[in-house]
Amino acid sequence: MSHPSTPSASSPASAPASAPTSGRHPAQGRLLLLAAVLFISYLCVGMSLPVVPVFVTGRLGLGNAWAGLGVGIAFLATVATRAHAGNLSDRRGAKPAVARGLLFYVAGALVSLFAGLPFLAPWTGFAVLLAGRLLIGLGESLVAVGVIGWGIGLVGPARSGHVLALVGAAIYGALAVGGPIGLALFARFGFAGTMAFGAALPALGLLAIWRLDGVPVHAGAQRPSFWRVVGSIGWHGAVVCLQGIGFAAIGAFFALHFLDRGWGHAGLGLTAFGSGFVLVRVLFGHLPDRVGGLPVAIGSLVVETLGQALIWRADGPVLALAGAFLTGLGCSMIFPAMGREVVRLVQPHLRGAALGGFSAFQDIAYGLTGPLAGLLADRAGYGNVFLVGTGSAGLGLLVALFLRRAQRRDGAGRS
Template sequence: MVSISSRDPSQGRLLLLIAVLFLSYLCVAIPLPAVPVYVTGPLGLDNVWAGLGTGMTFLTAILSRGPAGGLSDRRGAKAAVARGLLLYAAGGLVSLGAGLLQHRPVAAFLILLAGRVLLGLGESFAGVGVVAWGIGIAGPQRTGKVLSLVGAAIYGALAVGGPVGLALLDRAGFAGAMAVSAALPCLGLVAIQPMAGVAPHPHAVRPSFLSVMGRIWPHGLIVCLQGIGFAAIGAFFALYFLSRMWDHAGLGLTAFGGGFVLMRVLFGHLPDRVGGLLVATGSLAVEAAGQILVWGAHGPALALAGAFMTGLGCSMIFPSMGREVAHLVPPHLRGTALGGFTAFQDLAYGLTGPLVGFLADRAGYGGVFLVGAAAAGVGVVLSFNLRGARTAETA
């Protein structure tokens, strides 16, 4: 199981940090299913715009992961987390304005995009900061476990936030849902104030961001391919259910998150024990099978089972590759490297929305999940080849 020994004095700090991440990440999870439903429903725009509205957060995060990692390395991870939480709150407040302009869809959508940009900036600084802070607390030898806990908090928040976001949209409108999402990171800010940070590395010699990326890009590409399946579920699963007039449209992220967290809890130790590439190869195969099950489902139960299987498959890929990345660079570059590494996941989330939205308009929502299966299959091949190259190097 994913745990830190009770004899470890850092346990309380790490678990509190993970709890703050879970609470704050609800501000990302709540809008995820609500945005496409609001854009295609009350605003009357098509799926491409819904995908852009969903993906803008992650596209923004791609461009800001490098600066976020640099801030974490130079000024400390706590400073990066605090900045991220402030940006989260600002993004929620700006998005709230889009809910007040339903009668002016173009203006509402532009305001929504501005809010999603701020949320993406927050995602960069908070995400990179929490990972670097957690590794600083627990030590680099527990990188895989820390990343497993971080992912469990994020996807646990997605599992809870998906149905909560749709429920808030139904009962309080889009503005009400955004008001709730803006308040949550403020609670996180209060919680981290008394916590001790980890030492920064302000004077260490730093190579260029591009040179760091040159070391880690194959591992990042695997995470990118994995992320397409999750992005398909996050952006289009609810619309897929609604188009088929199936019940329980809000449970897609819950099923995904349940499988994701279960895998992290039971097998979070595997990357540190058997190696990240081996775990990633098997995980990507499970993800591909889950996406195929969603694509071919003839009823809601099978589709939800496919989302659950997708969560099982996606669960261990990020910590597996993150463990490999953390061991490729020295400590003073860890925040920068993990920032660049995470940007590959943002790339998947940001591009999947508008691109598969275009596909959904022409071929239906089912094809979206077939694309996710194909991407995971390519990831299996890439991770297998990386394992072969690693074996050849050590032979």
């Protein structure tokens, strides 16, 4: 068996795959339906991102580091479960992975609901909140990996960049509208009411996929260990890890930064980020498949670095929102661009494991940024959190340039 990072020319990973078209919907129609399901269910996550830190620091009266942990622990849970999600998608099928993930979303939102009950002591409420966030993190791991594997199975690996771009547009579109919706629900119905709405949305997703056809699995294929697969795409994962710090900083601390400065429209940070993100996905989602993943990632990291620096140096809400918008523009294509490179490196029966491991690098950024940046915010202010985001995006740019140089060198050696 060939190493997962070096498929042979005759490997199924390098051959054009014919997308299945049987069933009730054509392949593209089913892909769009999956993206809609992902959007609706991911509102469960998007609504909670700005609400959790406000709830933890306000209602529970705990510090910024605990608020960051409340946000980040869900992403840390995805790191711990990406291997399970990828292996489940590869061995049992993408549809069972998505269905289980949606069930965990519902359970996590319902558990989180109890943290907002008024008779609970602050630390008890926080412990309940963490339990709910862990379940939501497990759900996110299963849903994201399952939808990506399901989508690539529908349209073929040659359009993997398109699938990843569409998946990201659904996720960050949900983040863009979820932030202000979550804050509005929080103001009207409190934390428990917001979580009740969050539980209803993935339940709708379950109904939508109930009769949707899945895609076949590669039964009986030899599989190296998950860690061997992850090792073959480690540098690509490092790029998405470093770019993810900027988004995580916006998700956890942008609203608190605005409130600390006395600026209005605190809930628009994720909206500005998500608007830029979705705009690029809609207009330029084809670029990784057309020009290659690394050139797209390099240009995107330059823009993200500028956006984070603008938030850091902003002396008013307009510039800070412009920085969030630029960060969204920059972050938009990095995951699908690098994910396309990952899909090209592995064989089809390892795709779920590879994408699960690849996604885990981004989860690490999301999970660790919250609590660590919270400690920094306590000591140096919220603005310096975005200085860290600036440096991280710049370092990701250097890694992407290194990979591009190695790619060109390998291409020259084969010619």
